[in-house]
Amino acid sequence: MLLEVKKLKTQFFSDKGVNTAVNGIDFHIEKGKTLCIVGESGSGKSMTSLSIMGLVEEPGRVTEGEIVFEGEDLLKLNESTMRNIRGKDIAMIFQEPMTSLNPSYTVGYQIDEVLRLHQKELNKTQRKQRVIELFEEVGIPLAADKYNEYPFKLSGGQRQRVMIAMAMACEPKLLIADEPTTALDVTIQAQVLExxxxxxAKKGTSILFITHDLGVVAQMADEVVVMYKGNVVEQASVKELFDNPRHPYTKALLNSIPRPGKVKRKSRLDTVDENVNYLDFPKEIR
Structure with a gap:
């Protein structure tokens, strides 16, 4: 088992009280597998990923649980040790590449920085060659020329590919992708997922993929975790989830997907009923 999350709770503290963003969730990821976390905005998906990466900012903090990566609880590590793991063994692709890339530095320099931190055996020439190889691997055209480009000169799809190249620079064992295709058009989205x-397939990397798009889940996932208001309400293999959803919230999500030929023209799509508290129903773990 590569990653085990046990009873994870992340909370935010203020003068007005305590807000629980992630409420005692459990899941695990096997080596070489993809786990998708799906749910509406505000369900706790991104906060789960930030908790794993150790990037929850004040006034928030992980208050309970364990995050066991290769047998070691990440919550018990000091910041220096966690920094060595972050980017090397566990890497993350953030949701919006334009805000994740520093506009003051070239994209080549920013990936070179990752290699300087985590692959100290490489010299400057070797690092540059490695960056160009990464650009080629992720399908960036004229890779050598793009090394000295600034982020604003690249298209949205190319910036996202740079983010993927940065995440894959040290060939991490776990790649966390937080809605990496949200800002992209459909064609580029398909290319990024592929x-x-x-x-x-080539590197044997495990993926934790966070999305609200069930179409992406069907394409990417081996296992699926469904989150609602910080809680896991259903967990199943991707085939079981789509063939036989059991939790009412999962059924509501699936029913909201438009289906060509099955919805009458001008009729309204089904939506998740905001008047129903889906936590009142029992969890479904398979």
Whole structure:
């Protein structure tokens, strides 16, 4: 088992009280597998990923649970040790590449920085060659020329590919992707998903994929965790989830997907009923 999350609770503290963003969730990821976390905005998906990475900022903090990576609880490590793991063994692709890349530095320099930190055996020439190889691997055209480009000169799809190249620079054992295709058009989205599946197949990397798009889940996942208001309400293999969803919230999510030919023209799509508290129903773990 590569990663085990046990009873994870992440809370935010203020003068007005305590807000629980992640409420005692459990899941695990096997080596070479993809786990998708799905749910509406605000369900706790991104906060789960930030908790794993050790990037929860004040006034928030992980208050309970364990995050066991290769047999070691990440919550018990000091910041220096965690920094060595972050980017090397566990890497993350953030949701919006334009805000994740530093506009003051070239994209080549920013990936070179990752290699300087985690692969100290490489000299400057070797690092540059490695960056260009990474650009080629993720399908960036004219890779050598792009090394000295600034982020604003690249298209949205190319910036996202740079983020994937940065995450894959040290060939991490676990890649966390937080809605990496949200800002992309459909064609580029398909290319990015195909690229991630190829990298997974070649490198054996495990993927924690966070999304609200069930179509992406069907394409990417081996296992699926459904989150609602910080809680896991259903967990199953991707085939079981789509063939036989059991929890009412999962059924509501699936029913909201438009289906060509099955919805009458001008009729309204089904939506998740905001008047129903889906936590009142029992969890479904399979």
């Amino acid at each position: 690229l991630m599946n190829e990298l997974k």
